[in-house]
Amino acid sequence: MTKKIRDTPMLDELENGPWPSFVTGLKRLANDESKPHADMMKDLLGQLEHSYETRKGFWKGGTVGVYGYGGGVIPRFSEVAEDYPDSKEFHTLRIQPPAGMHYDTATLRKMCDIWEKHGSGLIALHGQSGDIMFQGCSTENVQPAFDELNENGFDMGGAGPALRTSMSCVGHARCEQSCYDEVRAHRMIINDLIDEMHRPALPYKFKFKFSGCPNDCVNAIHRADMAVIGTWADEIQIDQDEVKLYLEDVGRKYFTESVQMNCPTNAISLNDDDTMEIDDSSCVRCMHCINVMNKALSPGKDKGVTICLGGKRSLKIGDLMGSVIIPFMRLNTDEDYERLLTLAQDTVDFFAENALEHERIGETIDRIGLVNYLDAVGLDIDPNMIAHPRTNSYVKTDGWDEEAAKWFARKDDQATEAAE
Amino acid sequence: MSEMREPIESGVPDPFPLMHPTLKANYGNWSWHDRPRPGVLHHVAHSGDEVWTVRAGTPRQLDTFAIRELCDIGDKFADGHVRFTTRSNIEYMVSDETKVAPLIEALEAATYPVGGTGNSVSTISHTQGWLHCDIPGTDASGVVKSLMDELMHEFKNEEMPNRVRLTTSCCQINCGGQGDIAINIQHTKPPLINHDLVANTCERPSVVARCPVAAIRPALVNGKPSLEVDEKKCMCCGACYPPCPPMQINDPEYTKLAVFVGGKHSNARSKPTFHKLVAAGIPNNAPRWPEAAEVVKTILRVYKEDARDWERVGEWIERVGWPRFFELTNLPFTKYHIDDWRGARGSFNASTHVRM
Ligand code: HEM
Ligand code: HEM
Ligand code: HEM
Numbered sequence A: 001m002t003k004k005i006r007d008t009p010m011l012d013e014l015e016n017g018p019w020p021s022f023v024t025g026l027k028r029l030a031n032d033e034s035k036p037h038a039d040m041m042k043d044l045l046g047q048l049e050h051s052y053e054t055r056k057g058f059w060k061g062g063t064v065g066v067y068g069y070g071g072g073v074i075p076r077f078s079e080v081a082e083d084y085p086d087s088k089e090f091h092t093l094r095i096q097p098p099a100g101m102h103y104d105t106a107t108l109r110k111m112c113d114i115w116e117k118h119g120s121g122l123i124a125l126h127g128q129s130g131d132i133m134f135q136g137c138s139t140e141n142v143q144p145a146f147d148e149l150n151e152n153g154f155d156m157g158g159a160g161p162a163l164r165t166s167m168s169c170v171g172h173a174r175c176e177q178s179c180y181d182e183v184r185a186h187r188m189i190i191n192d193l194i195d196e197m198h199r200p201a202l203p204y205k206f207k208f209k210f211s212g213c214p215n216d217c218v219n220a221i222h223r224a225d226m227a228v229i230g231t232w233a234d235e236i237q238i239d240q241d242e243v244k245l246y247l248e249d250v251g252r253k254y255f256t257e258s259v260q261m262n263c264p265t266n267a268i269s270l271n272d273d274d275t276m277e278i279d280d281s282s283c284v285r286c287m288h289c290i291n292v293m294n295k296a297l298s299p300g301k302d303k304g305v306t307i308c309l310g311g312k313r314s315l316k317i318g319d320l321m322g323s324v325i326i327p328f329m330r331l332n333t334d335e336d337y338e339r340l341l342t343l344a345q346d347t348v349d350f351f352a353e354n355a356l357e358h359e360r361i362g363e364t365i366d367r368i369g370l371v372n373y374l375d376a377v378g379l380d381i382d383p384n385m386i387a388h389p390r391t392n393s394y395v396k397t398d399g400w401d402e403e404a405a406k407w408f409a410r411k412d413d414q415a416t417e418a419a420e
Numbered sequence B: 001m002s003e004m005r006e007p008i009e010s011g012v013p014d015p016f017p018l019m020h021p022t023l024k025a026n027y028g029n030w031s032w033h034d035r036p037r038p039g040v041l042h043h044v045a046h047s048g049d050e051v052w053t054v055r056a057g058t059p060r061q062l063d064t065f066a067i068r069e070l071c072d073i074g075d076k077f078a079d080g081h082v083r084f085t086t087r088s089n090i091e092y093m094v095s096d097e098t099k100v101a102p103l104i105e106a107l108e109a110a111t112y113p114v115g116g117t118g119n120s121v122s123t124i125s126h127t128q129g130w131l132h133c134d135i136p137g138t139d140a141s142g143v144v145k146s147l148m149d150e151l152m153h154e155f156k157n158e159e160m161p162n163r164v165r166l167t168t169s170c171c172q173i174n175c176g177g178q179g180d181i182a183i184n185i186q187h188t189k190p191p192l193i194n195h196d197l198v199a200n201t202c203e204r205p206s207v208v209a210r211c212p213v214a215a216i217r218p219a220l221v222n223g224k225p226s227l228e229v230d231e232k233k234c235m236c237c238g239a240c241y242p243p244c245p246p247m248q249i250n251d252p253e254y255t256k257l258a259v260f261v262g263g264k265h266s267n268a269r270s271k272p273t274f275h276k277l278v279a280a281g282i283p284n285n286a287p288r289w290p291e292a293a294e295v296v297k298t299i300l301r302v303y304k305e306d307a308r309d310w311e312r313v314g315e316w317i318e319r320v321g322w323p324r325f326f327e328l329t330n331l332p333f334t335k336y337h338i339d340d341w342r343g344a345r346g347s348f349n350a351s352t353h354v355r356m
């Protein structure tokens, strides 16, 4: 006898309206009697309806994993399993997506085949963590499901006090604003540090995210411990013919109000002959003018990244935005990418050694001071790291002369380098 | 267990074998783009190659039927390749402009709305909720579905002053992240402790350490080791609940929704900002959350009417000022809007700049 779906009057209301409904999807899985997940999804719908009625969640964690790895499976056991026995275990596998989240349909179909054989048929593309979330698996099927996904080129993502799954924007693959090879940086760093993801042994989570320009489409600056964000060092490229066409199209008033007056540093002017001029030494590379006039303007040619450290959400001291630790690192040659990798490795090592348990690196830096981090990984200080110098006098400045000498020595080095 | 299979530690999959051929061929060599209509991007490479991208909204929680349906559309109309955005929109790429219209038609026929580009309201980035998390106060997927039903016009059109990014989170941790408008859980009562379970379930020192305001103390209750909460200190954040489920923070009535505005990750014009609390005490009213939708729609309506071109929600409020924001939206300004967490002074108006 086939199992019946219980009535779900509240969920049914979420099948109305024009936006595609996840409830309709859950019901399709529950009603497909040809698949092993039908009964599981019937009870899942029952439990979810129960949550809607009582306004409470009924999942608890536990311990489930796969052979060889210490993390990546999110265990879910039902607290109301007597009433909904077929979804009593409903674990999630976090699987890392391809950099840039590109797929061909054959790969997605393969994932569907695997997940309807071993799991619930429910896949989130993607979780906030960036993972492909294969949701809804019995304890016994976790290993075979992972084995098949793994044989097909997919690997477990991060959970717990570990390196976490990363994300990169579409960038080089389809975006003219992209200032570095996001796929290369993303795969280079994560794959080098992969042991930290699969065998959680850090004080707490550590996330990298990769955006190709300061538009930061993957929200790296706040949602990554280390945000790698593309930028440039030289002049914005201006195509004056396109500027003229743009002005003809929108008019000078619109240009003044919407492009020029929105520049945060007043770096833009319009000459008498309708050519556009940008004071690149004032420009903070915010992207606004380039976004609005993307045919006429492009990022400079000397490309690389700004790196910010310490972004995180509320717990425990409150939200932190990442802040600059590298104003500009050129990313062009193999050696440049090597230097980025070394910084990533050194920073994760620093985190492992210096963070307290359950402390994010932003909090560590808050506790011990930015300069101590910079010293530990061998980075030079730079005025781009601050919004403004300290306003209080509570500091012992007895090493002033040596510190000043270091600054001038660095300036000399930079001058020599630039001359070469 | 018999033989154990060693995992292949392959890490991040290589996207190149999966990528649309035009994207692969022009990797790192794009020149400019425009948007022929909402939901469609048109990119031109230095090589002269062109690609049209059609973006459609999805519910994120996808069943195998939906994924196969989306794949069928991809195979029939879009060269067999897709990608996803961070907000769970699906994107189809075609290198032939004549394929755009039939692709849009097929997506809309299958009920996937085409939009989410440019100055529209894109899909709400969201979390798991009752469907799958172990600490949720609400169901993120349901909130998103209810809101997107109401925001369909704004998703399919580019009529906003700038892009609008909404997020929602089903606990105060806020997995959803910063948003122009964020709809988040906000608890209003301290956790109810099930003292019978604490000793067996919770590592008491780590629960004590978790509390941001040091409101938790170890205590003996009915002769058993348990915990107690100083209810005067507790600000109901829920941080003690994940490490100690007997500290029941979720409540059908006292767990409410709050709305925050003005968060932004992009560096365009102004620096990135955190969102700020504007409304709380909104009932957690499953299955459709009409009260939350009303607040969000009001803020969007006023923003659309009042903001200048390219102002994000936070930038608009920065210009017109908070008094005007509360006046235009008719939301009450209360003592709860005045920060008392560390660094609060930074949010005070230390000037004589006042708006009359
Ligand atoms: C495979 C086994 C386990 C996994 C994958 C796991 C995973 C996790 C993760 C991901 C966190 C959050 C950590 C973070 O991101 O900060 C966590 C926290 C925690 N886990 Fe586990 N856990 C496991 C086993 C256990 C066991 C056996 C216990 C207790 C006996 C335990 C007790 C805790 C506690 C108390 C916390 C909260 C930590 C704190 O208060 O700082 N876990 N666990
Ligand atoms: C098994 C336990 C846990 C799991 C599986 C887990 C998982 C996650 C995941 C997947 C993310 C998003 C990751 C990403 O976007 O890359 C995250 C973020 C976060 N988690 Fe956990 N977590 C656990 C426990 C905890 C605990 C116990 C705490 C704190 C008490 C915590 C605090 C946070 C915070 C603050 C973030 C925000 C990160 C940010 O956006 O900056 N997590 N967690
Ligand atoms: C056993 C406990 C937990 C599990 C299994 C868990 C699981 C998850 C999952 C699956 C996600 C992805 C959500 C989605 O996209 O749908 C996530 C995100 C997140 N979780 Fe948790 N979580 C746990 C506890 C916590 C705790 C205690 C915190 C904070 C105190 C937390 C903070 C976050 C944050 C901030 C994110 C989003 C982070 C980002 O986007 O970077 N989680 N968690």
Ligand code: SF4
Pocket: A169, A170, A171, A172, A175, A176, A177, A178, A179, A211, A212, A213, A214, A215, A216, A217, A218
């Ligand atoms: S972050 Fe910049 S480079 Fe990356 S997709 Fe967004 S606009 Fe393009």
Ligand code: SF4
Pocket: A262, A263, A264, A265, A266, A267, A268, A278, A282, A283, A284, A285, A286, A287, A288, A289, A290, B269
């Ligand atoms: S990128 Fe930003 S700061 Fe630089 S000129 Fe353009 S608008 Fe001004």
Ligand code: SF4
Pocket: B127, B128, B129, B133, B134, B135, B136, B137, B140, B169, B170, B171, B172, B173, B174, B175, B176
């Ligand atoms: S916001 Fe909170 S309840 Fe929702 S998925 Fe994230 S951790 Fe779970």
Ligand code: SF4
Pocket: B190, B191, B210, B211, B212, B213, B214, B215, B216, B229, B233, B234, B235, B236, B237, B238, B239, B240, B241, B249
């Ligand atoms: S709810 Fe938050 S403030 Fe209250 S006791 Fe728990 S951790 Fe402390």
